[in-house]
Amino acid sequence: xxxxxxxxxxxxxxxxxxxxxxxxxxxxxxxxxxxxxxxxxxxxxxxxxxxxxxxxxxxxxxxxxxxxxxxxxxxxxxxxxxxxxxxxxxxxxxxxxxxxxxxxxxxxxxxxxxxxxxxxxxxxxxxxxxxxxxxxxxxxxxxxxxxxxxxxxxxxxxxxxxxxxxxxxxxxxxxxxxxxxxxxxxxxxxxxx
Amino acid sequence: xxxxxxxxxxxxxxxxxxxxxxxxxxxxxxxxxxxxxxxxxxxxxxxxxxxxxxxxxxxxxxxxxxxxxxxxxxxxxxxxxxxxxxxxxxxxxxxxxxxxxxxxxxxxxxxxxxxxxxxxxx
Numbered sequence: 001x002x003x004x005x006x007x008x009x010x011x012x013x014x015x016x017x018x019x020x021x022x023x024x025x026x027x028x029x030x031x032x033x034x035x036x037x038x039x040x041x042x043x044x045x046x047x048x049x050x051x052x053x054x055x056x057x058x059x060x061x062x063x064x065x066x067x068x069x070x071x072x073x074x075x076x077x078x079x080x081x082x083x084x085x086x087x088x089x090x091x092x093x094x095x096x097x098x099x100x101x102x103x104x105x106x107x108x109x110x111x112x113x114x115x116x117x118x119x120x121x122x123x124x125x126x127x128x129x130x131x132x133x134x135x136x137x138x139x140x141x142x143x144x145x146x147x148x149x150x151x152x153x154x155x156x157x158x159x160x161x162x163x164x165x166x167x168x169x170x171x172x173x174x175x176x177x178x179x180x181x182x183x184x185x186x187x188x189x190x191x192x193x
Numbered sequence: 194x195x196x197x198x199x200x201x202x203x204x205x206x207x208x209x210x211x212x213x214x215x216x217x218x219x220x221x222x223x224x225x226x227x228x229x230x231x232x233x234x235x236x237x238x239x240x241x242x243x244x245x246x247x248x249x250x251x252x253x254x255x256x257x258x259x260x261x262x263x264x265x266x267x268x269x270x271x272x273x274x275x276x277x278x279x280x281x282x283x284x285x286x287x288x289x290x291x292x293x294x295x296x297x298x299x300x301x302x303x304x305x306x307x308x309x310x311x312x313x314x315x
Contacts, residue, residue, distance in 0.1 A: 019235070020232070020233035020234030021230070022230050029223060033223075034218065038216060041210075052216075052219060052222070059222070060226065063226050064229060117199060117200055120207075129207045132207050132208065151204045154205065
């Protein structure tokens with residue numbers, strides 16, 4: 001069953017939420033609740049309780065202060081930007097990663113994509129997935145967010161740059177850094193050795 | 194470039210949550226949020242009596258009272274000089290209007306006397 005709100009854009013739904021339309025909220029919740037809960041779950045290292053708290057706070061912001069939504073931006077960018085800021089505050093608060101705000105060093109190394117592909121093919125899916133999850137979990141906040149937004153939430157480089165308020169170059173460089181780390185972790189699977 | 198796309202696809206695939214990994218949504222959160230949205234709904238407009246009652250119980254702020262006082266004092270001083278002048282003229286000085294009126298009165302009286310005189314002759 002589709003409601004009349006299902007054809008509306010996110011921005012239009014926000015307008016109706018401001019007017020107290022519960023069905024508009026239901027539609028927006030349907031669109032974003034799962035991806036955002038997944039985002040927080042991954043960002044907060046699979047801590048279900050903390051992920052739920054962060055998720056709850058974010059949606060509370062939507063329903064209590066919908067006027068804060070900047071209509072000049074896309075809703076998707078705005079909501080992920082808020083989610084990123086929420087996790088940033090959280091990281092600052094509990095100090096999971098002390099070097100979260102450390103400036104990233106530009107790496108000139110050339111990433112061996114072929115190696116990563118071969119390693120992924122050689123490993124069984126579960127092992128690769130586990131290695132990838134371990135690498136991502138251990139990343140500092142900025143790099144972790146970038147990687148999750150790119151490969152879990154399927155956001156483009158341009159969108160990520162907008163969400164995280166940085167340049168596209170920085171986004172690319174963060175992804176590059178993560179892939180390099182991943183390559184190093186998977187050296188044992190290097191087919192050339 | 195193809196390798197890059199291939200790698201992208203592999204990474205996306207492995208970053209997906211499997212069915213057993215999917216975090217479960219808490220329905221209590223949604224219910225709580227729905228209630229908060231409902232609270233935003235504007236109440237229908239109150240009737241005339243309610244509006245009147247509301248107006249009667251309006252809270253007046255100190256600055257509003259001050260502003261009103263200032264306005265009253267300003268109006269008083271703006272109006273009072275002409276009023277004072279009239280009073281002064283009435284009490285101390287000779288009022289040209291009154292003089293003229295008294296003059297015109299005596300003129301009327303004279304005309305009346307002349308009229309009566311002519312009547313008595315007839």
